[in-house]
Amino acid sequence: MLNLEKEIENYFYSINSAKEKFDLYKGILQNVSGNEQKINLINGFLYVILDSLKFTFVIETSKLVDERESKNIFKFIEYCKQHKKEFLTELYDEFYNETTKRNERTFIRKVNILEDLTKFEEELRSYEIQIENLKAQRDKVYAHTDKKYFYRNKDINNEFMIHREEIEYLPEDLIFFDLEHYVYKKPKCVGVFGACEFDKKKSALKVTQYMIENRYEAIGILNLSKSYFINMKNKGKKAIVTFSGNNDFTVINYLFEKYKIDYNFEENYDSIDIQKEYEKVRKKSIGLKNLEKQFDIIRESEVISGSNLAKTFHKIMKDKDYIKRMPKDKVEKILLYNEQDVVNLFHIYMNWNKYMDYEEEEIAEIKSIEDIEEEELFTKEKDMSIEKKKSLEEVEIKDSLINIYEDKENIIKK
Numbered sequence: 001m002l003n004l005e006k007e008i009e010n011y012f013y014s015i016n017s018a019k020e021k022f023d024l025y026k027g028i029l030q031n032v033s034g035n036e037q038k039i040n041l042i043n044g045f046l047y048v049i050l051d052s053l054k055f056t057f058v059i060e061t062s063k064l065v066d067e068r069e070s071k072n073i074f075k076f077i078e079y080c081k082q083h084k085k086e087f088l089t090e091l092y093d094e095f096y097n098e099t100t101k102r103n104e105r106t107f108i109r110k111v112n113i114l115e116d117l118t119k120f121e122e123e124l125r126s127y128e129i130q131i132e133n134l135k136a137q138r139d140k141v142y143a144h145t146d147k148k149y150f151y152r153n154k155d156i157n158n159e160f161m162i163h164r165e166e167i168e169y170l171p172e173d174l175i176f177f178d179l180e181h182y183v184y185k186k187p188k189c190v191g192v193f194g195a196c197e198f199d200k201k202k203s204a205l206k207v208t209q210y211m212i213e214n215r216y217e218a219i220g221i222l223n224l225s226k227s228y229f230i231n232m233k234n235k236g237k238k239a240i241v242t243f244s245g246n247n248d249f250t251v252i253n254y255l256f257e258k259y260k261i262d263y264n265f266e267e268n269y270d271s272i273d274i275q276k277e278y279e280k281v282r283k284k285s286i287g288l289k290n291l292e293k294q295f296d297i298i299r300e301s302e303v304i305s306g307s308n309l310a311k312t313f314h315k316i317m318k319d320k321d322y323i324k325r326m327p328k329d330k331v332e333k334i335l336l337y338n339e340q341d342v343v344n345l346f347h348i349y350m351n352w353n354k355y356m357d358y359e360e361e362e363i364a365e366i367k368s369i370e371d372i373e374e375e376e377l378f379t380k381e382k383d384m385s386i387e388k389k390k391s392l393e394e395v396e397i398k399d400s401l402i403n404i405y406e407d408k409e410n411i412i413k414k
Contacts, residue, residue: 022061172200178194191312191316192210192211196342197235243345272349
């Protein structure tokens with residue numbers, strides 16, 4: 001009987017704990033949703049709390065309903081069925097009678113514990129779709145927030161990493177950083193924040209990601225980003241490594257200023273831009289995907305164009321329920337794409353002199369979507385420039401003909 005009571009107590013505590021997190025998270029969101037002014041007043045600390053509440057609720061609840069877990073609610077139901085004799089067969093309501101001045105009880109109903117447990121299990125299984133969605137969110141989204149790549153010590157060789165004349169940084173001093181964002185005329189939001197750090201003691205690369213789920217989280221993801229960089233600074237990180245990082249810093253700094261989030265990257269970190277480092281050596285520019293090919297890096301993820309990402313984040317900002325309708329594999333692909341960006345930056349940084357010390361060979365490069373988009377934009381601008389030049393030339397020719405005609409008219413009149 002004691003074991004059964006202890007099991008019931010433990011499950012009750014787990015369920016109640018998850019419910020408290022959900023109720024608190026929901027209460028805060030309901031208090032700010034639809035009111036931008038209130039949202040702007042919320043500081044970064046509160047958004048860290050919101051993210052923590054959501055994370056904890058998802059993890060705790062999915063453990064309870066995942067039948068793969070060693071302790072889950074379905075196993076508990078089975079355990080109760082096996083110990084049915086320990087349950088009451090009649091249910092009473094106990095109360096204190098003021099008239100008789102003693103504790104009394106009234107009969108409520110007979111209890112058939114097997115029948116009650118079966119009904120409860122059937123009701124629980126009727127939420128199969130919701131349970132699968134919850135487990136998928138845990139496995140496919142939250143798994144990415146703390147993903148680690150482990151290396152053998154011999155695989156991490158400082159000999160080939162980037163050596164700068166100004167200051168030299170070891171891998172454990174660095175943050176490898178990339179954003180997926182939505183810009184239309186002006187920056188609208190950060191869609192995915194991605195960063196990774198190298199843990200020397202564990203010889204592991206830890207990836208952290210935050211993905212926006214609706215427009216109300218546009219400020220939240222910025223505050224989480226700020227908190228991340230503050231935490232990394234406290235851990236002793238000294239520089240941020242990017243690829244064409246000016247774009248990412250322009251977007252995040254603009255949004256920080258827009259939402260009055262006080263943070264200065266230049267005061268806290270040195271900046272290392274892999275693209276600029278490449279330009280110093282090769283005297284020409286290159287896209288990240290083509291640089292990966294030169295470094296013999298094979299991507300796990302498929303390339304996603306910037307325009308497709310922008311369309312997705314536009315829909316997320318416009319429709320608060322769009323993320324719920326998004327195919328799970330689409331969310332996973334976006335996160336994996338961003339994850340590969342930051343992880344591959346680490347590999348390029350660590351193997352820099354292994355590939356860049358040699359004379360450049362003729363490489364038959366397969367153009368990435370990003371490179372094609374850049375070339376198309378350049379060609380379009382060039383064509384527009386030519387058309388504009390043609391138009392100006394035509395105007396000049398017309399003006400010249402008019403002048404000649406007017407001169408001729410004047411001569412005839414004379």
